[in-house]
Amino acid sequence: MNDGGIESNGDGIKSNKGGVKLNDGVIKLNGDGITLNGGVIKSNDGGIKLNGDVIKLNGEVIKLHDGFITLNGGVIKPNGEVIKLNGGVIKLNGDGIILNDGGV
Structure with a gap:
C-alpha cells in the first residue's frame, strides 16, 4: 500500500x-488499542x-508510582504508610496497631 499499511487476506x-x-x-484490534511507547504489556x-x-496478576503484585501493594507478602503501602496483613501489623503515620499478639 502507498500509505505504508499492511493488508491481509485473512492470514x-x-x-x-x-x-x-x-x-x-x-x-489496534477491533477498536481496542494497545500503545507501547516504552511501556510493555x-x-x-x-x-x-x-x-x-x-501490575502482575498471577504473581499478585501491584505497583503504582512510589506506593505499592503486595498481596503475597501481605503488605499494602500507600503514600509511605504501611499496612501488613500477614504479620498482623497496621502502621499509620508511625503509630502502630498490632493484632496478632493482642496489643493495640
Missing part, C-alpha cells in the same frame, strides 16, 4: 522472528507494565 501477520514493530507504536508471565508501574 494475519506472520513473522519468523515472532515480532511486529510499528513506528507509531500503536496496535506481557501476558506469558502474567504481568502488565505501563509507564514504569507494574
Whole structure:
C-alpha cells in the first residue's frame, strides 16, 4: 500500500522472528488499542507494565508510582504508610496497631 499499511487476506501477520514493530507504536484490534511507547504489556508471565508501574496478576503484585501493594507478602503501602496483613501489623503515620499478639 502507498500509505505504508499492511493488508491481509485473512492470514494475519506472520513473522519468523515472532515480532511486529510499528513506528507509531500503536496496535489496534477491533477498536481496542494497545500503545507501547516504552511501556510493555506481557501476558506469558502474567504481568502488565505501563509507564514504569507494574501490575502482575498471577504473581499478585501491584505497583503504582512510589506506593505499592503486595498481596503475597501481605503488605499494602500507600503514600509511605504501611499496612501488613500477614504479620498482623497496621502502621499509620508511625503509630502502630498490632493484632496478632493482642496489643493495640
